[in-house]
Every structure is written in structure tokens, then in C-alpha cells.
Amino acid sequence: MAGPLDGKVAIVTGGGRGIGRALALGLGAAGAKVVVNDLGTSLQGESDGANPAEDVAAEIIAAGGQAVADNNSVSDPDGAEAMVKCAVGNFGRLDTVLNNAGIVxxxxxxxxxxxxxxxxxxxxLYGSYNVSRAAATVFREQESGSYVHFTSTAGLIGNLGQANYSSAKAGIAGLSRSIAIDMKRFGIRSNCIAPFALTRMVTSVPTGDTPEFAEKRKHMTAEKLVPMSVFLASDDASDVTGQVFAVRGNEIFVMSQPRPIRGLHRANGWTHDDIRDVFMPSVKNDLTPFETTMDVFFWDAI
Ligand SMILES: NC(=O)c1ccc[n+]([C@@H]2O[C@H](COP(=O)([O-])OP(=O)(O)OC[C@H]3O[C@@H](n4cnc5c(N)ncnc54)[C@H](O)[C@@H]3O)[C@@H](O)[C@H]2O)c1
Known part of the structure; x- marks a missing residue:
């Protein structure tokens, strides 16, 4: 049976474990030839001596697909170039990059x-840039290609104790939107997914979950990320670019784009007193209430 990614070649970074593993297996099952990249690190980014990329590539091949393992670090620009060469060298082209590798x-x-x-x-952030930039040369020559970057509600909303991670993830959303603008003329698309999945990364983070939500989170498996990722990589998404989707279990959300909510103009410009007495009172109801846990914020918004 024809798969939605038949004939396509994909790189999945961090494809050895967690969400990346599910994505690599899912893309392979959808017909893609997959470069399974993974450095094999602990959650904090230290080498753990394992080679999960090799294991996942072997699983794809055992299931009748085509795959090759790559052990470069996404944070190394030369490693990213080598990853793209690995895709083109083994499979003749490159159609999609899933920037998923991560640490906390x-x-x-x-x-x-x-x-x-x-x-x-x-x-x-540099990892997503490095692999995207290396792939951009191939995408541009082909006049086709699709990026799927993994951002996080921690970056889009903010999260306790994650200033490093949040700022990098917010940067990835900006990177994606700007790639979408720059490369639209070549038919190249760039989108983000903010995932929720019970992996080792999540179990390490103090989420502030209520017992009810902690129970729900158990059903948020990495495999639930596969259909949206395959869709965004496929030609069926040819008119979808510059977007951010959140995927949580059986729910898919489209996230808002940052846009001005309200603007006031003063012919002679603004003074400190004008801002206090005119501007702030008139935008009072437009200010988003600030909460200290992203989950409260995210769930209340829906
Ligand atoms: N799990 C969630 O709910 C959740 C929520 C928001 C965002 N995310 C994002 O989704 C992605 C996957 O997360 P996960 O939960 O599967 O984490 P994970 O820790 O299970 O897997 C991450 C993988 O990335 C690999 N990796 C780390 N550094 C690397 C490097 N420099 N080069 C290549 N590979 C490297 C690791 O070896 C590991 O296999 C991450 O970008 C994460 O920030 C996850």
C-alpha cells in the first residue's frame, strides 16, 4: 500500500529515543527513507555510551523500510553538514528535516x-539552525523541502526553571517563521510542533500537574506525534507553512501567531504621563494575565 511519504527522504534528529524514535519509526512506516540521527546522550547532554540511532535504524529495516544511523551532534555545524551528506549519499535526495534532538x-x-x-x-537553537541550514542548500537546489521543528509551550508561554530551554524553544519558533518567509519562493515549508509526550524529558520536569492531569499525561505517548509530523512532511501539507501546532495525546491545537492586539497613535508622541494615564488604562483589558505555571495558562486558554 502506498504511504504518504513514499519516495521521500527524511532526517530525524534525536531519533534514537522518546519522541524522535517514534517519529523515525512512523516516518519509515509512512514510506520515507530515514536518516536516524542521535548522539546518544543523557537527558542533560552527557554521552551515555549508547547508540540508540543504530537500534532504531535496524528496527526500521527489520520492518521492511530503509534507514541509516548517524551519530553526529546537531550542535556541531560540520556534523549537520555530514548528516545531510549522509541522506543525499545514501538515498539521493532530502525532502524533510525533523529538528527534534534536545536536552534539558x-x-x-x-x-x-x-x-x-x-x-x-x-x-x-543552534542545533535546529545547523541542520536546517545544511539542508537548505539541497532544498533550494531541489526547489522543494519541508522542515518540522520541535518547539515547546515552555518557549511559547514560559515555564518555571527553564529560562535556557524556553528561550531556545522560542527562538526555534522565530527561526521557523523566518525560514518560511525566506524560502517560500522555492516552495520550501517550515512549521513547528509543540509536543506533549510522556518521555524521560517530561518525567524530569516539575510540571505542577494536578493528579487528574498527571493521570491524563500517561496517555500522551510519543506515537501520538507521528500523524501530524507525517502530515507536515507530506505533499498534502503543501499550503501549510509558518505555523505552530501543539499535539497532546488525541488533541491537536493550532497556536496563535504573535500579532499586535491593540495600538494607539498620538500625533505628538507619548510622554511618561500619557503612557500611565492614557495608554495603560486603554489596554488594561488586553494585557494577558500572567501565571507562573505554563500548564494553568495553556489549559485555561482552551
Ligand atoms: N516530551 C515532551 O512532552 C516535550 C514537550 C515539549 C517539547 N519537547 C521537545 O521534543 C523533543 C524530543 O524530546 P523527548 O521528550 O523525546 O526527549 P528525549 O530525551 O527522550 O530524547 C531526546 C533525544 O535527543 C538526543 N540528543 C540530545 N542531544 C543531541 C545532540 N546534540 N545531537 C543529536 N542528538 C541529541 C538524545 O540522545 C535523545 O535520544 C525535544 O526537542 C524536546 O525539547 C518534548
Whole structure:
């Protein structure tokens, strides 16, 4: 039976575990030839001596698909180039990049070390840039290609103890939108998914879940991310670009785009007193109430 990604070639970064593993297997089952990239790290980004990319590539092949493992780090620009060469060298082209690799090093902002900020940014934001940029040359020559980047509600909304991760994830949403603008003329698309899935990453984060939601979260498996990822990688999504979707269990959300809510113009410009006495009272009801846990914010919005 024909799959929606028959003939397509995909790179899945961080494809050895968690969501990435589900994506690599799911894309393989949908007909894609897959470069399963994974450095094999602990949750904090230290090498753990495992080679999960090899295991997942073997699983895809055993199921009748085509795959190759790649062990480069997304945070290394040369490694990203090698990853793209691996796709083109083995399978002759590249159609989609799923920027999924990630680590966390949580801590309250006022205690966060430079190293913990730097390493998380290098994997998420620089990692997404590196692999996207390396693929852009191939995409442009082909005049086709699709990026699916993994952002997070931690970045779109904010989260306790994750200033490094949140800023990198917000950066990925901006990266995606700008790629969508720059590369539209070549028929290349760029979208984001904000996933929810019970992986080792989530069990490490203090979510502030109520017992009821903790129970629900158990059903949010990594496999639930597959259909939306396959769809965005497929030609059926040829008119979908610059978007952010959240996927949580059986629910898919389209997230709002940052846009001005209300604007006031003053012919002679604004003084401090005008802002206090005129501008702020008139936008009072437009200010988004600020909460300290993203879950409260996200769930209340729906
Ligand atoms: N699980 C969730 O609910 C959730 C929520 C929001 C966002 N995300 C995002 O989804 C993505 C996947 O998360 P997950 O929960 O599956 O995490 P995970 O820890 O289970 O898997 C991440 C994988 O990335 C690999 N990796 C780490 N650094 C790498 C590097 N430099 N180069 C290549 N591979 C590297 C790891 O070895 C691991 O296999 C991440 O980008 C994460 O930030 C997850």
C-alpha cells in the first residue's frame, strides 16, 4: 500500500529515543527513507555510551523500510553538514528535516550558570539552525523541502526553571517563521510542533500537574506525534507553512501567531504621563494575565 511519504527522504534528529524514535519509526512506516540521527546522550547532554540511532535504524529495516544511523551532534555545524551528506549519499535526495534532538538543564534563572544556558541553546537553537541550514542548500537546489521543528509551550508561554530551554524553544519558533518567509519562493515549508509526550524529558520536569492531569499525561505517548509530523512532511501539507501546532495525546491545537492586539497613535508622541494615564488604562483589558505555571495558562486558554 502506498504511504504518504513514499519516495521521500527524511532526517530525524534525536531519533534514537522518546519522541524522535517514534517519529523515525512512523516516518519509515509512512514510506520515507530515514536518516536516524542521535548522539546518544543523557537527558542533560552527557554521552551515555549508547547508540540508540543504530537500534532504531535496524528496527526500521527489520520492518521492511530503509534507514541509516548517524551519530553526529546537531550542535556541531560540520556534523549537520555530514548528516545531510549522509541522506543525499545514501538515498539521493532530502525532502524533510525533523529538528527534534534536545536536552534539558533546568534551574531557576537567578541560579542558572552560563554553561547550562549555553549547552541547552547549542543543542536546541543552534542545533535546529545547523541542520536546517545544511539542508537548505539541497532544498533550494531541489526547489522543494519541508522542515518540522520541535518547539515547546515552555518557549511559547514560559515555564518555571527553564529560562535556557524556553528561550531556545522560542527562538526555534522565530527561526521557523523566518525560514518560511525566506524560502517560500522555492516552495520550501517550515512549521513547528509543540509536543506533549510522556518521555524521560517530561518525567524530569516539575510540571505542577494536578493528579487528574498527571493521570491524563500517561496517555500522551510519543506515537501520538507521528500523524501530524507525517502530515507536515507530506505533499498534502503543501499550503501549510509558518505555523505552530501543539499535539497532546488525541488533541491537536493550532497556536496563535504573535500579532499586535491593540495600538494607539498620538500625533505628538507619548510622554511618561500619557503612557500611565492614557495608554495603560486603554489596554488594561488586553494585557494577558500572567501565571507562573505554563500548564494553568495553556489549559485555561482552551
Ligand atoms: N516530551 C515532551 O512532552 C516535550 C514537550 C515539549 C517539547 N519537547 C521537545 O521534543 C523533543 C524530543 O524530546 P523527548 O521528550 O523525546 O526527549 P528525549 O530525551 O527522550 O530524547 C531526546 C533525544 O535527543 C538526543 N540528543 C540530545 N542531544 C543531541 C545532540 N546534540 N545531537 C543529536 N542528538 C541529541 C538524545 O540522545 C535523545 O535520544 C525535544 O526537542 C524536546 O525539547 C518534548
Amino acid at each position: 538543564r533546568d534551574g531557576l534563572f537567578h541560579k542558572m550558570s552560563f554553561d547550562n544556558f549555553d549547552s541547552v541553546t547549542k543543542v536546541h
